Amino acid sequence: MDVTAAGPRRLTIRNVAERAQVSLGTVSNVLNRPEMVAPATRARVRAVMDELGFVRNTAAHQLRMGNSRSVSVVVHDVSNSFFTEAIRGIEDVTNDNGYVVIVSSSDASAEREKRCLRLVEEQRVLGVIITPADKDLGHLVRLQEHGTRVILLDRHGPGGGFCSVAVDDVRGGELAAAHLFSQGHRRIAMVNGPTEIRQCADRRRGVRRAARRAGFDPDTAILDVPVAALSAAGGQGAVARVLAGSPAPTGVVCANDMAAMGVLRGLREAGVRVPDDISVVGYDDIDFAAMLSPSLTSVRQPKYELGASAARLLLEEVSDATHTHREVRFDPELVVRSSSAPASDRTASAKPDSVSTNGTSRSRRTGVSRTGA
Amino acid sequence: MDVTAAGPRRLTIRNVAERAQVSLGTVSNVLNRPEMVAPATRARVRAVMDELGFVRNTAAHQLRMGNSRSVSVVVHDVSNSFFTEAIRGIEDVTNDNGYVVIVSSSDASAEREKRCLRLVEEQRVLGVIITPADKDLGHLVRLQEHGTRVILLDRHGPGGGFCSVAVDDVRGGELAAAHLFSQGHRRIAMVNGPTEIRQCADRRRGVRRAARRAGFDPDTAILDVPVAALSAAGGQGAVARVLAGSPAPTGVVCANDMAAMGVLRGLREAGVRVPDDISVVGYDDIDFAAMLSPSLTSVRQPKYELGASAARLLLEEVSDATHTHREVRFDPELVVRSSSAPASDRTASAKPDSVSTNGTSRSRRTGVSRTGA
DNA sequence: GACCCACAGTGAAACGTTGCAATAGTGGGT
DNA sequence: ACCCACTATTGCAACGTTTCACTGTGGGTC
Numbered sequence: 001m002d003v004t005a006a007g008p009r010r011l012t013i014r015n016v017a018e019r020a021q022v023s024l025g026t027v028s029n030v031l032n033r034p035e036m037v038a039p040a041t042r043a044r045v046r047a048v049m050d051e052l053g054f055v056r057n058t059a060a061h062q063l064r065m066g067n068s069r070s071v072s073v074v075v076h077d078v079s080n081s082f083f084t085e086a087i088r089g090i091e092d093v094t095n096d097n098g099y100v101v102i103v104s105s106s107d108a109s110a111e112r113e114k115r116c117l118r119l120v121e122e123q124r125v126l127g128v129i130i131t132p133a134d135k136d137l138g139h140l141v142r143l144q145e146h147g148t149r150v151i152l153l154d155r156h157g158p159g160g161g162f163c164s165v166a167v168d169d170v171r172g173g174e175l176a177a178a179h180l181f182s183q184g185h186r187r188i189a190m191v192n193g194p195t196e197i198r199q200c201a202d203r204r205r206g207v208r209r210a211a212r213r214a215g216f217d218p219d220t221a222i223l224d225v226p227v228a229a230l231s232a233a234g235g236q237g238a239v240a241r242v243l244a245g246s247p248a249p250t251g252v253v254c255a256n257d258m259a260a261m262g263v264l265r266g267l268r269e270a271g272v273r274v275p276d277d278i279s280v281v282g283y284d285d286i287d288f289a290a291m292l293s294p295s296l297t298s299v300r301q302p303k304y305e306l307g308a309s310a311a312r313l314l315l316e317e318v319s320d321a322t323h324t325h326r327e328v329r330f331d332p333e334l335v336v337r338s339s340s341a342p343a344s345d346r347t348a349s350a351k352p353d354s355v356s357t358n359g360t361s362r363s364r365r366t367g368v369s370r371t372g373a
Numbered sequence: 374m375d376v377t378a379a380g381p382r383r384l385t386i387r388n389v390a391e392r393a394q395v396s397l398g399t400v401s402n403v404l405n406r407p408e409m410v411a412p413a414t415r416a417r418v419r420a421v422m423d424e425l426g427f428v429r430n431t432a433a434h435q436l437r438m439g440n441s442r443s444v445s446v447v448v449h450d451v452s453n454s455f456f457t458e459a460i461r462g463i464e465d466v467t468n469d470n471g472y473v474v475i476v477s478s479s480d481a482s483a484e485r486e487k488r489c490l491r492l493v494e495e496q497r498v499l500g501v502i503i504t505p506a507d508k509d510l511g512h513l514v515r516l517q518e519h520g521t522r523v524i525l526l527d528r529h530g531p532g533g534g535f536c537s538v539a540v541d542d543v544r545g546g547e548l549a550a551a552h553l554f555s556q557g558h559r560r561i562a563m564v565n566g567p568t569e570i571r572q573c574a575d576r577r578r579g580v581r582r583a584a585r586r587a588g589f590d591p592d593t594a595i596l597d598v599p600v601a602a603l604s605a606a607g608g609q610g611a612v613a614r615v616l617a618g619s620p621a622p623t624g625v626v627c628a629n630d631m632a633a634m635g636v637l638r639g640l641r642e643a644g645v646r647v648p649d650d651i652s653v654v655g656y657d658d659i660d661f662a663a664m665l666s667p668s669l670t671s672v673r674q675p676k677y678e679l680g681a682s683a684a685r686l687l688l689e690e691v692s693d694a695t696h697t698h699r700e701v702r703f704d705p706e707l708v709v710r711s712s713s714a715p716a717s718d719r720t721a722s723a724k725p726d727s728v729s730t731n732g733t734s735r736s737r738r739t740g741v742s743r744t745g746a
Numbered sequence: 747g748a749c750c751c752a753c754a755g756t757g758a759a760a761c762g763t764t765g766c767a768a769t770a771g772t773g774g775g776t
Numbered sequence: 777a778c779c780c781a782c783t784a785t786t787g788c789a790a791c792g793t794t795t796c797a798c799t800g801t802g803g804g805t806c
Contacts (some may be wrong), residue, residue, distance in 0.1 A: 010439070010497075010520060012792055023756045028794055038754060053519060058495040059441060060792035062432035063761045066383070070475070070496075079461040081454065088452040091478060100492050102443070102473050105464060119473050122431040123443075124383070146426060147383055232664050261664050268666065288661040291605050291634045293641065385762055396786045401764055411784060433762035436791045 011054045020048040031056060062124060070100045071314060072120040072128040075153065076108045081286065082303055083131070086153065089307025090129060097315060099126065110134040121148055127314045129153050129307075137161070149317050151310050155198070156327050163317060165310040165328045169199050172299045172332035173206025173253070174213075176281045177222075179297070179334055180251040181214035184343035185279065188251040189223040189242045191259050193230040200230075203255050203283065223249050230255055235262025239270060250278055250343045257282040257289050257298055264292060264339070275341035285335050295337035302330050384427045393421040404429060435497060443473045444687060445493040445501040448526065449481045454659065455676055456504070459526065462680025463502060470688060472499065483507040494521055500687045502526050502680075510534070522690050524683050528571070529700050536690060538683040538701045542572050545672045545705035546579025546626070547586075549654045550595075552670070552707055553624040554587035557716035558652065561624040562596040562615040564632050566603040573603075576628050576656065596622050603628055608635025612643060623651055623716045630655040630662050630671055637665060637712070648714035658708050668710035675703050 017027045022045060029037045030045045037045075048054075062068040071094050075083040091101050102120060106113035113133040120128055127149030132140065137157060144150045144162070152164035180188050188207075195201040208218035223245045227234035235254060242252055242263070254260035260282030267274055274280050274294055282289055285300035309328055317323045390400045395418060402410045403418045410418075421427075435441040444467050448456040464474050475493060479486035486506040493501055500522030505513065510530060517523045517535070525537035553561050561580075568574040581591035596618045600607035608627060615625055615636070627633035633655030640647055647653055647667055655662055658673035682701055690696045 010792095013794095014792075024793085025757070025795085026755055029755085032794075036754080041754080053515070055491065055494045055519075057436070057497060057792055059432050059435035059497060060761085061495075061794080063430070063436050063763085063792080064794045066761075068432060077461070078464060079454070079457040081452070081457075084452040084454075084457045087476070088450070088478065091451060091476070095477065095488075095492070098492065100475050100496060101477070102475050103460070103464070104468065104474070105461065115468075118428065119468070119471065121428045122434075123473060124430060124432060142426070146428075261661070265664070265666060286661075288634070291638065292665075293638060383762095386764095387762080397763085398765085398786055398788095399784085402785085405764075409784080414784080430762055433791085434764080436762080436793085437764045439791075 010057070011052050012057070013054075016045065016048050016052060016054050019052065020045045066124070067126055068124050069098055070102055070123060070125050071311070072102045072104070072123070072125040073153075074104050074106055074113060074116045074120065074128060074130040076106055076131055076133065078103050078105045082154075082284070082301070085303035086307030086310070089304040089309075090311040091307075093308045093311035093315070106131075106133045108133045110136075114139065117143060121146070124148075126318055127151060129310045129314060131155060149314060151314050151317070153310050154306065156329075157325075160325045160327070163310075163313045163325045163327070165306055165313065165330070167301045167306060167330045167332050169202035169332075170206040170209065172283060172301070173203035174210040175206070175332060175334040176203075176253045176283065176299050177207040177210035178214065179281060179336065179340065180253065180279055181210060181216070181221075183251075183279065183340065185249075185251040186216065186343070187221055187223065187245070187247055187249045188253060189225050189245060189249040190253045190255070191225045191227060191235055191238045191242070191263060192255045193227060193234075193259075195226075200255055207253055227259065230259045232258050232262035232265070235259035235264075236266040237262070239263055239266030243270060243272065251281070251340070252278060253281045253283075255283055257284045257286045257296065260289075260296055260298070260339075261292065264294075264296070274339050276344060279340035279343075281340055289335075290337065292339075294339045297337045297340040298335050300333045300335050302332070306330060383430070384425050385430070386427075389418065389421050389425060389427050392425065393418045439497070440499055441497050442471055443475055443496060443498050444684070445475045445477070445496070445498040446526075447477050447479055447486060447489050447493065447501060447503040449479055449504055449506065451476045451478045455527075455657070455674070458676035459680030459683070462677040462682075463684040464680075466681045466684035466688070479504075479506045481506045483509075487512065490516060494519070497521075499691055500524060502683045502687060504528060522687060524687050524690070526683050527679065529702075530698075533698045533700070536683075536686045536698045536700070538679055538686065538703070540674045540679060540703045540705050542575035542705075543579040543582065545656065545674070546576035546581075547583040548579070548705060548707040549576075549626045549656065549672050550580040550583035551587065552654060552709065552713065553626065553652055554583060554589070554594075556624075556652065556714065558622075558624040559589065559716070560594055560596065560618070560620055560622045561626060562598050562618060562622040563626045563628070564598045564600060564608055564611045564615070564636060565628045566600060566607075566632075568599075573628055580626055600632065603632045605631050605635035605638070608632035608637075609639040610635070612636055612639030616643060616645065624654070624713070625651060626654045626656075628656055630657045630659045630669065633662075633669055633671070633712075634665065637667075637669070647712050649717060652713035652716075654713055662708075663710065665712075667712045670710045670713040671708050673706045673708050675705070679703060 013024055013027045017024050026037060027045055030042050034042055073087055073090055087103060094101055104116035106116055110133045129151045131153045132155060140150050150162055152162050154166050156164045156166055190207050192204055193200040207222060211218040211221040225238045225241045227238050242249060252263055254263055260280055263280055264274060272278055282296045282298035285298040289296040289298045386397055386400045390397050399410060400418055403415050407415055446460055446463055460476060467474055477489040479489055483506045502524045504526045505528060513523050523535050525535045527539050529537045529539055563580050565577055566573040568577060580595060584591040584594040598611045598614045600611050625636055627636055633653055636653055637647060645651055655669045655671035658671040662669040662671045
């Protein structure tokens with residue numbers, strides 16, 4: 001039987017050993033501790049590997065070592081752009097370390113999430129980076145107790161039980177509203193989704209905080225315009241309520257860009273000019289925010305960095321025995337474009353405090369809080 | 374030592390066996406061939422598994438069985454929306470069968486792709502669904518010979534050496550242009566990327582075919598406006614050349630929606646009305662096409678179905694011994710919105726042949742060609 | 747020349763699962 | 777009472793890798 005014949009039969013370390021006239025152990029050493037095998041032997045073994053096209057069998061490796069060279073990512077939907085950029089960040093960090101990324105979508109359903117986690121636990125992954133579907137994190141605690149490391153993505157855990165990475169949504173809401181207040185606006189509307197959603201609640205809190213810090217009473221400076229869904233349709237439908245506000249707001253903060261697009265469209269149909277008559281600020285800075293007309297001022301989240309940072313946290317938790325769980329918080333960034341301008345009914349007393357005027361830089365981490373293990 | 378103590382020590386089939394007072398083989402049977410173990414025993418073993426929280430170790434399973442329960446997807450960029458929707462399709466199909474999806478980005482670099490494939494080959498995945506970075510498919514042929522099944526995504530292979538799934542870009546270009554011709558347009562511009570890119574070349578061929586089928590000479594009916602990059606900036610920069618055409622085109626087909634957005638913006642700045650003065654058709658039907666003003670007529674690709682179909686092909690190749698490679702071709706779909714209208718300088722002779730006026734249906738597969746193994 | 751060392755390479759056991767051949771158990775028929 | 781057919785269960789040998797205690801083998805030292 002000719003070993004060199006390329007066939008579907010998988011090559012093993014043993015084939016390499018035979019052909020290179022060494023023992024199994026030596027081949028393994030070439031693979032894992034090359035410095036301890038003589039240069040000549042090492043070269044010979046390597047040559048045979050290339051010749052045969054040998055690829056190490058990870059299953060056996062894993063079995064022996066106890067854990068696999070893969071990390072798992074479980075998010076609501078792998079086709080959602082927020083997550084895909086984060087996934088790309090995770091991929092870039094982990095690939096450098098020879099890990100492979102397994103993705104699954106939970107569709108924000110606790111049951112689907114459980115299925116994903118089971119599949120993933122079978123794989124004995126190094127750890128799982130997850131955006132939990134459920135408020136209750138009990139099953140994640142159990143997972144961790146069984147030896148699978150868990151990193152929370154876009155969510156902080158209770159009492160430092162997990163490492164986690166999230167963007168500060170309160171700060172984001174504050175940035176958006178502070179921008180408008182600093183431009184001389186005195187009353188603004190907030191088009192927001194259901195406050196049961198943590199992000200929506202946080203962004204609203206930020207907007208109110210901005211009002212207070214600007215010296216206004218949130219209850220009068222801010223007109224809440226809740227919508228059932230943060231979609232373009234939802235935003236468009238909210239316009240009538242925004243315009244009916246009394247006194248009429250001169251600015252609108254939207255809890256995401258889709259809603260902002262709807263608002264822009266609704267305003268255009270109503271004959272209201274942006275930013276001349278009213279300013280609009282979005283949230284997320286999706287690709288198309290810059291391309292709308294007027295181009296949309298928006299709050300950008302460091303999605304890629306979020307993922308990359310989660311991955312780094314996971315690697316750290318694996319390698320560092322003295323690891324204590326950390327909660328990393330990222331600051332979002334305001335990208336000012338042409339949908340926002342000084343309030344029209346008065347000379348703006350303050351100059352715009354434009355935090356960032358173009359958007360190529362990736363946000364840096366600004367706050368790291370440390371909690372006990 | 375108390376077995377029930379939840380600890381980081383991983384549970385094995387042996388722990389279950391001891392506690393349920395049966396042999397290893399029986400536990401294995403419960404897992405893999407439950408019908409051949411007596412109901413009472415089966416129930417007892419299952420109870421112990423639940424109690425202990427046993428999760429089968431895939432590494433050992435794989436090692437024994439020879440292949441893993443995972444499929445790999447290698448695309449240019451996992452954060453690109455074309456691919457993410459396809460990945461979601463792959464995920465949905467494979468998860469149902471207990472497989473897990475490993476993703477990697479090649480960044481369209483042959484070298485990065487090779488690294489990804491190596492990592493993935495180590496995993497002994499069931500197969501890899503790949504959008505090749507390179508024209509040369511030699512390494513994929515070798516991969517296949519070594520036993521990893523390969524499915525091409527968004528690309529067809531030469532001579533039926535691979536199963537593949539792709540959208541018919543020629544047809545897509547034809548749909549876009551035929552729509553305009555049927556609306557009475559007689560001269561249209563095509564804003565296209567480099568024709569070295571297969572998609573760009575194909576879409577151009579389709580546009581020219583539409584001209585011929587409408588009874589025009591492609592060389593006079595179509596104004597080629599090449600741009601270096603199919604981006605919004607590229608599209609915007611192309612507007613001057615479109616308008617300078619003589620005779621002036623009354624319609625523009627863009628090779629993607631980003632370019633179309635740029636064209637729309639450029640036209641607005643030039644004071645040209647859409648669709649009154651000129652019609653614009655995009656390609657891809659990205660989320661935001663519907664939200665632009667005017668909303669963009671565009672060619673939609675069945676991205677989700679593309680991925681799902683690739684996954685099905687892979688599963689079929691695995692299970693069916695008599696499998697012969699197939700090339701599945703999907704037809705794109707024209708979504709007519711308000712950026713296109715009958716040509717203005719004449720009463721349109723033909724009514725719009727609106728292929729589809731809203732966009733909720735997923736394209737169906739229309740052509741399946743079969744080739745030898 | 748005996749002794750010890752460092753170094754290169756070896757061989758076997760283990761990781762957790764599966765599949766198979768063998769064994770024990772159970773009635774039923776003769 | 778005996779054998780047979782049949783099912784339920786068992787025990788063991790793989791799967792391919794890594795680790796670790798071990799064996800050779802020269803060279804240097806006293």
